[in-house]
Amino acid sequence: MALTELQERNERLFYKLLIDNVEELLPIVYTPTVGEACQKFGSIFRRPQGLYISLKEKGKVLEVLKNWPERTVQVIVVTDGERILGLGDLGCQGMGIPVGKLALYTALGGVRPSACLPVTIDVGTNNEQLLEDEFYIGLRQKRTRGKEYEDLLQEFMRAVKQNYGEKVLVQFEDFANHNAFELLSKFRTSHLVFNDDIQGTASVVLAGVVAALKLIGGSMSEHRFLFLGAGEAGTGIAELIALEISKKTKVPVEETRKKIWLVDSKGLIVRSRKDSLQHFKQPWAHEHEPVKDLLDAVKAIKPTVLIGSSGVGRTFTKEVIEAVSSFNEKPLILALSNPTSQSECTAEEAYTYSEGRAIFASGSPFDPVEYNGKVFIPGQSNNAYIFPGFGLGLVISGAIRVHDDMLLAASEALAGLVSEENFAQGLIYPPLSNIRKISAQIAANVAAKAYDLGVATRLPRPENLVKYAESCMYSPTYRNYR
């Protein structure tokens, strides 16, 4: 709340403070605190930030967009609040997420604050508690689905393009699975869209896995991956890993997918379940006898990499971590769900139950852990490493479409920035304190890919893309007048 006040009172000072103290303030502006802020949003609400577009504005969305005072918008982060982090449906109170993500676009990626537009689409909420809460700020009705929902989103996307042109980036954030996949596939050929939960998370995890190979050995294709959670993050990461292995080994992606197994709430995803699976899970239905839970799946599949992306906390139990540690000298364990309460395990649990052998990273931050006299520093495997630089790369190249190869390019840039010193500490990501430099490198790699693919419109192509990216970044500097 104090930081929000500062952001409104003195934006430049807010960003100066945030940039100079990233590691300390990120957990407040971002996960985990932003999650709590969304849960309590109605009762701490003072002044609106961002733009709310509700069902009531149907037919007038363009007019509403024109009410936003800034004319030059480069990045929009939009949610409908149905799946806020791992906390579920928070309706309009999900606005904290677009606001927080865009603060990171500025602080970590250098996109000017005035060019950032947070949007929440209000189609109601199915959260009974909120519907009865006198301080709830949104429409008091159940979520609209089907044609009415689709029409509103279509109208929003059309209005965005009409108002801001073809080069505005629309980042989808924290939509429920059923809408997230639809929206991405519907608009990826006509708009510049990016789904952070599917694509951003995939890119950051791929970077972590590639970097981790230095510590755990082997090549990507020699590893076996097991996911708990087969939603946006799980299937998004799985697909990007399969694509990366396919590109490196020239084996078709239909084959490389077979190294990757997913467990959902009904157990291991296997062929016999295929007909009853949602379409985004179907590519992962490999031949195997049914397995009912995670522990049995770990024992059956014997993964070298265990990834949690289910949004449900405390599911990597002592038994699960012990099992994965029993056949790996150094198991790679990623507990990605946010906020901290939903993390599949804590850092302490990962290090303790693996007897100090796990290479561990999590979506929300954990403090260093001392085990047997040694200090272990957990990494943060969060899309915050990727989206600010990724978006910057799109903006500075004037890209008009997102391509999967750009995700691989972002991933490669991030993995390449892990130093020997970081590896020596067991880290698979570079420290967040360098994030602006990291973002510039990611932006340059993404922009280079946009030029190569012919989707960049800022011509001619700058000679040194890293320097160019850095020169485009907003800095909250205070000038000396004497």
Ligand SMILES: O=C([O-])CC(=O)C(=O)O
């Ligand atoms: O916001 C975060 O910390 C990462 C993310 O996209 C999510 O958990 O949905």
Ligand SMILES: [Mg+2]
């Ligand atoms: Mg998200």
